[in-house]
Amino acid sequence: MLTAVYVLRAASGWLLVLSRYRLVQQRGTARLFWVSVLCATVGATVQIFAVYKSVAALLGDSRYASIVILSLALFSALANRMVLMSLMGRTARSAYRDWIAVAVAFGVMVFPVLTAPGAPPPATCVGTCGFMDHTWRSWCHWLPVLAYMAWSFISSCVFCYQYGNRSGRPAVRTGLWLISFGAALALAWVALRVAALAAWHAGLVTPQFVSVDDWAEALIWVASMNLVGIGAVWEPLGDQARAAGEWARALRSLWRLRRLWRALIASQPEVTLVGPPWALRPVRLGLVRCVVEIRDCFREVERSVSSQVVAAIERHIASTDWASRPDADALVTAAVLRWWMSERPAVGVGGCRLPAGNARDIAADATWLEQVARFFAGSKSELIDAAVAAARTEVAA
Amino acid sequence: MRQRQLSWREMVRRCDELLDGIAVPDPFDLDEFATAVGGRRGRTIRVASLPNEDEAPLTTMGDGARTVCGLLVRFATEDVIVVEPRNWVHRVHVGLHEIAHLVCEHASTAPVKGALRLLPDLDESMVRAVLGRTRYSEEQEREAEALASLLSARLIGPGSGPRGRAGEGADEVMARLERAIGGATEC
Numbered sequence: 200m201l202t203a204v205y206v207l208r209a210a211s212g213w214l215l216v217l218s219r220y221r222l223v224q225q226r227g228t229a230r231l232f233w234v235s236v237l238c239a240t241v242g243a244t245v246q247i248f249a250v251y252k253s254v255a256a257l258l259g260d261s262r263y264a265s266i267v268i269l270s271l272a273l274f275s276a277l278a279n280r281m282v283l284m285s286l287m288g289r290t291a292r293s294a295y296r297d298w299i300a301v302a303v304a305f306g307v308m309v310f311p312v313l314t315a316p317g318a319p320p321p322a323t324c325v326g327t328c329g330f331m332d333h334t335w336r337s338w339c340h341w342l343p344v345l346a347y348m349a350w351s352f353i354s355s356c357v358f359c360y361q362y363g364n365r366s367g368r369p370a371v372r373t374g375l376w377l378i379s380f381g382a383a384l385a386l387a388w389v390a391l392r393v394a395a396l397a398a399w400h401a402g403l404v405t406p407q408f409v410s411v412d413d414w415a416e417a418l419i420w421v422a423s424m425n426l427v428g429i430g431a432v433w434e435p436l437g438d439q440a441r442a443a444g445e446w447a448r449a450l451r452s453l454w455r456l457r458r459l460w461r462a463l464i465a466s467q468p469e470v471t472l473v474g475p476p477w478a479l480r481p482v483r484l485g486l487v488r489c490v491v492e493i494r495d496c497f498r499e500v501e502r503s504v505s506s507q508v509v510a511a512i513e514r515h516i517a518s519t520d521w522a523s524r525p526d527a528d529a530l531v532t533a534a535v536l537r538w539w540m541s542e543r544p545a546v547g548v549g550g551c552r553l554p555a556g557n558a559r560d561i562a563a564d565a566t567w568l569e570q571v572a573r574f575f576a577g578s579k580s581e582l583i584d585a586a587v588a589a590a591r592t593e594v595a596a
Numbered sequence: 597m598r599q600r601q602l603s604w605r606e607m608v609r610r611c612d613e614l615l616d617g618i619a620v621p622d623p624f625d626l627d628e629f630a631t632a633v634g635g636r637r638g639r640t641i642r643v644a645s646l647p648n649e650d651e652a653p654l655t656t657m658g659d660g661a662r663t664v665c666g667l668l669v670r671f672a673t674e675d676v677i678v679v680e681p682r683n684w685v686h687r688v689h690v691g692l693h694e695i696a697h698l699v700c701e702h703a704s705t706a707p708v709k710g711a712l713r714l715l716p717d718l719d720e721s722m723v724r725a726v727l728g729r730t731r732y733s734e735e736q737e738r739e740a741e742a743l744a745s746l747l748s749a750r751l752i753g754p755g756s757g758p759r760g761r762a763g764e765g766a767d768e769v770m771a772r773l774e775r776a777i778g779g780a781t782e783c
Binding site: 497 | 682684742
């Protein structure tokens, strides 16, 4: 079961690495963040029992495997600190001091292993508990690493919380708060390691304690890693979801407008720029062409249809209960188009004004045109036929 | 002299160049955008509408005369864009088409009858070029229309709405942070 939690932790880390890489790989700061998450994820992967045993067997000593994990944790913390420095516009000197701190922590971490090579792990140590014994060496091994990691997490937690409160973009604010909370959980992990170390040193460790410790630290890491990762991709993910929704709506609009476009373009093929708009990519460019070409055709219709026809159609529709409906303008437009298609008046003899609609972007105008397309294609056909007949009678008279 | 036809990729690049560094009004406003583009080009760009609905449509002169729904008149000191459509989206697109002519440095096409009666305050002798939005059989019309479509998709197309106040009123660190973890806007 515990192995499953370790695998879950590593898997969620890899998922975040991949999603982060796909979403924002072009940005320098994000790349540093990606390095940070990658190091933490590789470390988490090594902690899976089977992987840990393989690495330990490869290196010849389980403590070396522990050093690999903690080295990755150190690099992850370093990359995290560099992300913050880069965001805060700090000088290279600050980064240099962090490199010195990491080098010292690394030296102190490997020192007890180098001074006592081949020392067997304590009998109570199971799983991936790493370097633990009752001597000063274990403190030397753990404390500088944990201290540097704690400093990195505190910086992240405070920075993200402060700037999350100040951000004017809700998605960025939520993302920063999630990162801040994730960093706070990681601090809880550091506190748990210190408590475990103190318990080891005091000789209070029992197999139950080790089991609880393993579970707690694995679960805290899963939660922390996911919160930080999700927080970091919160806005790009939101953008992707929004873009997918807009893509689907644009595609739907193109589908609904296709019959109207075809009918109008059949008589005015010269207004097309590159053929059927649904074949254009990206889809939103196709929607722009579709709307603009339909509007260009409407303009030609206005030049061919007299105001008398439009007035007759409007009067007929006003005499029904459609007059007060918000889509009455679309109905009038569809009826005028139907009259124009049936009568084919010469260009230049008209001069009417079709309802313009009040849309302020392409998507809204497409929605209005969809209503026209729906009426034009047959919805409320009887009403439109009657309006067209009334207009025909009036013009003939 | 015949100009080289722009590829689609070059047009996307030109669209990026045009929008780079220009404060796009939010919500979008053609007049403000034209002023911003003109400011960067060092020439005033003015947008004018047909004065009233009873005006005769603008038509090109000569054989096979056609109506135009947009017009660009280049004077020595300023460029004037005249747009006819009443539908807001169509009006913006036609205006962007004329701006695209400016960006692509297109040459004058057929004279447009009645263009200057719309601009009585300007001297006809100062006109350097007149371009009207007609059909796409001419290469430069196709080019301007394609660039206008890209601009329309970017400025008033789906997903072009406000994304929040990116970096507005925040300090440099906030702006960097939002750029780092915020999403990207594509053309």
